[in-house]
Amino acid sequence: MTTQSRTTQGRTQTYPPLRIRRLDSGLPLPVRAHPDDAGVDLFAASDLELEPGRRALVGTGIAIALPIGTVGLIHPRSGLAARAGLSIVNTPGTIDAGYRGEIKVCLINHDLDDTITIRRGDRIAQLLVQRVELPELVEVDELDDTVRGDGGYGSSGGHAALTTSTPSDEETQS
Ligand SMILES: O=c1ccn([C@H]2C[C@H](O)[C@@H](COP(=O)(O)OP(=O)(O)OP(=O)(O)O)O2)c(=O)[nH]1
Numbered sequence: 001m002t003t004q005s006r007t008t009q010g011r012t013q014t015y016p017p018l019r020i021r022r023l024d025s026g027l028p029l030p031v032r033a034h035p036d037d038a039g040v041d042l043f044a045a046s047d048l049e050l051e052p053g054r055r056a057l058v059g060t061g062i063a064i065a066l067p068i069g070t071v072g073l074i075h076p077r078s079g080l081a082a083r084a085g086l087s088i089v090n091t092p093g094t095i096d097a098g099y100r101g102e103i104k105v106c107l108i109n110h111d112l113d114d115t116i117t118i119r120r121g122d123r124i125a126q127l128l129v130q131r132v133e134l135p136e137l138v139e140v141d142e143l144d145d146t147v148r149g150d151g152g153y154g155s156s157g158g159h160a161a162l163t164t165s166t167p168s169d170e171e172t173q174s
């Protein structure tokens, strides 16, 4: 299978192809909603009711063969997240290049009150393909110094350095 060139918004780029198998012939082939979208929307292969706070693993009816040196990331869809509180427990899910099984999504209902109803064929998540480094691990006794050092977990603070004028001050002045 050869490398493919795609032209979107006047720019041509070359990507290795993504081989995909439909394990469920009743579902369409997943596609990008727009040609230059990062994510390919994935379908739910089965119906599902998710009560508030509950999670469930749902099949997508596809298997893929990612090029070595890439990773598949399964992200939630923002519309469903904002409208219904639907997300993914392990977001983003990691699809290893060597994985040939069905891609499944561990959905979770974050809404406190309402059950989410998923129907077979609903677009419930999106697959992104990214390049990934596969370095060998080399054990060392010391790591090089950096400005951050071992500071983390909020060590840089959490509040903006505000100027004295606020938007409401500016409205009053104009
Ligand atoms: O959202 C996901 C995440 C993972 N997988 C599949 C593909 C991935 O290659 C495999 C293993 O995923 P991961 O490494 O995240 O899980 P693990 O708990 O470490 O399992 P394993 O021991 O099989 O690596 O499960 C999915 O289908 N959907």
Ligand SMILES: [Mg+2]
Residues within 6 Å of the ligand: none
């Ligand atoms: Mg693993």
